[in-house]
Amino acid sequence: xxLLSVRDLTVKFGSRTGPVTALNGISFDxxxxxxxxxxxxxxxxxxxxxxxxxxxxxxxxxxxxxxILFEGEDVAQMSPRDVRAMRGDxxxxxxxxxxxxxxxxxxxxxxxxxxxxxxxxxxxxxARQIALVKLKEVYIPSPQDRLDQYPHELSGGMRQRIIIAMxxxxxxxxxxxxxxxxALDVTIQADIMALLLExxxxxxxxxxxxxxxLGVVSQVTERTMVMYAGRxxxxxxxxxxxxxxxxxxxxxxxxxxxQQTPPGQRLxxxxxxxxxxxxxxxxxxxxxxxxxxxxxxxxxxxxINQFGSSFVACHEVHRLQNEVPAEDVS
Amino acid sequence: xxxxxxxxxxxxxxxxxxILAIWNSNIGYSFRSNPVAVVSMAVFLLIVxxxxxxxxxxxxxxxxxxxxxxxxxxxPPFWVDGALEEFSLGTDxxxxxxxxxxxxxxxxxxxxxxxxxxVQTVLGVSLGLISGYVGGRTDNLLMRIADIQLxxxxxxxxxxFLAITQAMFGSEVFSRYAVIFLVAVIGVAEWPQYARTxxxxxxxxxxxEYVDAAKVMGFGPLRIMMRHILxxxxxxxxxxxxxxxxxxxxxxxxxxFLGLGMPPTQPSLGSLISSGFDYIFSGSWWITAIPGVVLxxxxxVINLLGDWMRDVLNPKLYKG
Numbered sequence: 001x002x003l004l005s006v007r008d009l010t011v012k013f014g015s016r017t018g019p020v021t022a023l024n025g026i027s028f029d030x031x032x033x034x035x036x037x038x039x040x041x042x043x044x045x046x047x048x049x050x051x052x053x054x055x056x057x058x059x060x061x062x063x064x065x066x067x068i069l070f071e072g073e074d075v076a077q078m079s080p081r082d083v084r085a086m087r088g089d090x091x092x093x094x095x096x097x098x099x100x101x102x103x104x105x106x107x108x109x110x111x112x113x114x115x116x117x118x119x120x121x122x123x124x125x126x127a128r129q130i131a132l133v134k135l136k137e138v139y140i141p142s143p144q145d146r147l148d149q150y151p152h153e154l155s156g157g158m159r160q161r162i163i164i165a166m167x168x169x170x171x172x173x174x175x176x177x178x179x180x181x182x183a184l185d186v187t188i189q190a191d192i193m194a195l196l197l198e199x200x201x202x203x204x205x206x207x208x209x210x211x212x213x214l215g216v217v218s219q220v221t222e223r224t225m226v227m228y229a230g231r232x233x234x235x236x237x238x239x240x241x242x243x244x245x246x247x248x249x250x251x252x253x254x255x256x257x258x259q260q261t262p263p264g265q266r267l268x269x270x271x272x273x274x275x276x277x278x279x280x281x282x283x284x285x286x287x288x289x290x291x292x293x294x295x296x297x298x299x300x301x302x303x304i305n306q307f308g309s310s311f312v313a314c315h316e317v318h319r320l321q322n323e324v325p326a327e328d329v330s
Numbered sequence: 331x332x333x334x335x336x337x338x339x340x341x342x343x344x345x346x347x348x349i350l351a352i353w354n355s356n357i358g359y360s361f362r363s364n365p366v367a368v369v370s371m372a373v374f375l376l377i378v379x380x381x382x383x384x385x386x387x388x389x390x391x392x393x394x395x396x397x398x399x400x401x402x403x404x405x406p407p408f409w410v411d412g413a414l415e416e417f418s419l420g421t422d423x424x425x426x427x428x429x430x431x432x433x434x435x436x437x438x439x440x441x442x443x444x445x446x447x448x449v450q451t452v453l454g455v456s457l458g459l460i461s462g463y464v465g466g467r468t469d470n471l472l473m474r475i476a477d478i479q480l481x482x483x484x485x486x487x488x489x490x491f492l493a494i495t496q497a498m499f500g501s502e503v504f505s506r507y508a509v510i511f512l513v514a515v516i517g518v519a520e521w522p523q524y525a526r527t528x529x530x531x532x533x534x535x536x537x538x539e540y541v542d543a544a545k546v547m548g549f550g551p552l553r554i555m556m557r558h559i560l561x562x563x564x565x566x567x568x569x570x571x572x573x574x575x576x577x578x579x580x581x582x583x584x585x586x587f588l589g590l591g592m593p594p595t596q597p598s599l600g601s602l603i604s605s606g607f608d609y610i611f612s613g614s615w616w617i618t619a620i621p622g623v624v625l626x627x628x629x630x631v632i633n634l635l636g637d638w639m640r641d642v643l644n645p646k647l648y649k650g
Contacts, residue, residue: 056545059466088548101543105561114557115547166547 003173003206004030004053009066009076011045011052011230013277014059020277022048022061024230032173033204035197037217037238039253040227041274046210049227050176052076053208054093055083071173089119092167093176094196097183098159102151108162109147112169119170134165138195157188161195168199174206181216193220214257218242226250229274229285231301236310246312248290284315292316360642367638370631377628381436388430389416393596400425404614422602422617423609424594431597432621436628438598442512443579449517450574454524455567459555461525462532473529476522484519484581491515492590505593512591516578527570531563538562565643572636576629583625599625 011023023045030036038046051057053068055075068075070091078086087093095101103111112131116122122130128147135143138161151159160180167175177196181189197220200207209221217224218238225235226247234247245251252270254260261267272289275281281288287297296302296315304313352358361367380387390397402425405414414421419428461472479487495511496504504511535541536559544558579599585591586600587607594605599621606617 054546056542084548084550086548087546093543093546095539095543095546097539100539103540103544103558103562106557114549118547118549118553163543 002029003032003034003071005067005069006053007067007069009049009052009068010064011048011057011061012064013061015278017278019064021064021280022230022277023052025066026232027066028225028232028235030174030206030208033200033206034223035200035207035209035221037209037211037221037224038227039212039214039217039224041212043229043274043276044227045230046212046227047178048230050093050178050208050210053176054087054091056087056093085119088115088172089170090172091174091176092170092172094160094163094167094178094180096179098156098163099183101163102159104151107148107150108154112147112166115166115169130169131165134169135162137168138162138165138199140165156184157192160184160188160192164192164196164199168203168205171203172205174208175200176208176210178210179212180209181213182211189216196220214242214254226253229280230277231285231313232304232311233286233313234310235304236308240309244308246307246310246317247314248292248316249286252289284313290316357642361638364638366634370634370638373627374631374635377436377624377631378440380433381440384430384433384437388427388433389418390427390430392426392431392434398425404609404617406614407616407620410616419620420614420616423605423614428616428620431602432599432624435597435599435602435621436624438509438592438596439579439582439600439625439628442509442516442582442598443575445513446516446520446578446582447571447574449513450520450524450578451567451571453517453521455528455560457521458525458528459532459560462529463536463551463555463559469529472525476525479519480522484516485584487519488515488581488585489588489590492585496590501593505595508592508596512582512585516581516585519581520574520577523574524567524570527566528563531566532559535559535562569636569640569643572632572639576632576636579625579629579632599628 006029007027009023009026010021012019012021026045026049028036038049040046048057048061051061052063053070053075055063055068055078057063063076066076070086073082073086075083075086102108106114109128109131112134113124113127116127116130117124120127131147132143135146140146140158140161146154146158146162154162164180175196180196181192184192193216196207196209199205207221209217211217221238223236224238224241225232226241226249227233228249234241234245234250241250242254245254249270252268255268256270258267270289275285275288283299284290284297284302287293290297294316300315302313302315304311307317361371385391392398402414402417402421403423405417405421406412407420407428408415408418410420417427417429419432422428422431457472457476461469492511492515499507532555541554541558544554549558582591582598583600583603586598587604589604592598592601594601597605602621603618603625606614606619606621609615610618
């Protein structure tokens with residue numbers, strides 16, 4: 001049985017002009033200890049997916065349909081009490097900016113102990129011991145002192161380590177990391193990612209890594225899902241997505257990496273911007289920016305089909321196989 | 331890696347004491363470098379100490395009828411001709427030593443002021459927290475109630491309430507429980523001030539990521555409100571607290587002045603000012619003036635301290 005199985009998850013946001021769809025029929029599975037990357041532009045629905053998995057969507061967002069089966073239980077149908085019991089304990093989340101995710105008025109120790117005591121019957125001393133062990137695991141120097149410090153006394157990298165330690169406190173089965181390194185210094189990003197990878201591997205924790213950094217995804221994850229405008233447009237083993245992208249959008253993303261352009265030349269961009277939720281075009285949501293747009297793209301939303309080792313949602317994917325991806329479309 | 335300016339040796343936890351830590355903090359520094367704050371604090375502490383040590387300091391007990399002689403009434407303070415040595419600040423219309431009466435009266439005023447604000451704080455902070463955190467209909471309902479209450483002036487509400495209770499219980503029972511009535515009415519009448527400020531702060535705080543992080547840790551709404559959002563919203567609460575104590579003392583004085591507060595047998599500063607007011611044109615100005623000065627100084631220093639605190643706790647506020 002897979003750890004997490006999402007079926008046709010649809011998330012909508014209420015607005016004055018009626019609900020808009022932010023996630024459109026997302027389905028995927030995650031095995032125990034598997035690491036999945038979710039990539040896409042800002043607004044593609046990556047973070048919404050993460051929040052929906054935690055049942056953390058707040059108004060005006062809501063889950064409109066579909067299932068989120070986590071260890072056999074549907075998160076979307078859980079009572080608030082059960083959701084609280086699950087959060088932090090079996091499913092943990094790491095946020096983007098370590099500068100603001102820790103409560104500024106509580107010491108690191110207080111926050112860790114509070115988390116432990118909220119889920120387990122432990123004395124403060126026992127909880128403190130567990131917190132110490134976890135801080136050691138994430139290579140925090142002199143953890144004893146850190147426990148009595150306030151978040152503002154620590155650097156960003158140190159704080160993100162502490163947040164990882166806090167996520168691991170109760171040995172969760174799944175960690176959702178929402179752009180965990182975006183707010184960090186480039187030199188520390190690699191450290192934190194390596195740490196996250198090591199922690200997940202040694203504890204057999206499933207990881208959903210939400211990011212727009214393809215480099216990070218290729219280092220850490222086994223499988224990757226590319227999202228665009230609230231839909232999954234390509235998913236498959238990370239290696240094949242990076243080395244042999246099928247969907248024109250994924251190709252565009254990879255071509256847009258600065259490493260793909262020789263020095264001195266213009267960077268290759270995907271022309272245009274992603275449509276907003278309210279102005280979603282008919283047919284394939286990417287057709288307004290796609291170089292390979294065909295007749296069907298304007299009218300029908302492509303279904304996701306297996307193609308080689310990955311799944312792709314594109315009408316023109318057959319054509320792509322034979323053609324060289326369009327070079328400069330601007 | 332040492333984390334303290336004093337270079338703590340690892341393994342030798344020599345933490346500076348709490349008081350020293352506060353003294354050395356930014357707040358301590360700003361306090362020391364602000365003469366107005368220092369003087370205000372000194373005067374405030376002096377008044378508070380004197381008021382709460384009243385039974386020890388006061389030469390007479392103004393509540394003890396055996397020590398009061400009506401023949402001693404209306405002696406002037408010591409710097410005016412005709413003063414008696416044993417009454418340094420003179421006597422009032424009933425022959426009570428004014429110094430003792432002021433000390434006891436200040437104590438009453440402070441107690442009523444602080445207790446009333448405590449009632450306001452408990453009511454206002456809890457309703458403001460709920461209103462801000464829960465939002466939606468609850469928020470609307472609570473804030474409309476607050477609006478309605480704010481549209482009546484505090485004094486009007488208090489006058490109506492106190493007049494009715496006085497008529498209901500009779501003035502004897504009323505004077506016995508006057509302190510409680512005053513605390514209740516001033517406390518209830520002013521909670522919207524708190525509730526609104528707290529709500530505004532909570533609205534800002536609950537959008538911050540640490541609240542999401544707390545939710546992700548599986549904490550319930552009550553714990554998030556009390557342990558995560560409330561401590562982060564404390565600074566405006568402190569500031570209003572000081573301002574409101576000053577306001578409550580003034581409200582109490584006004585009500586007592588109007589005859590709806592403390593009875594003349596147990597005078598607060600307000601009722602003392604009021605009782606002297608009848609004699610102000612017959613030359614005995616000190617019965618009103620001296621308690622009046624004490625009241626003004628007390629309220630002024632509390633307000634100055636509140637101002638200083640607002641400047642310190644709100645770093646976005648720069649003085650030009």
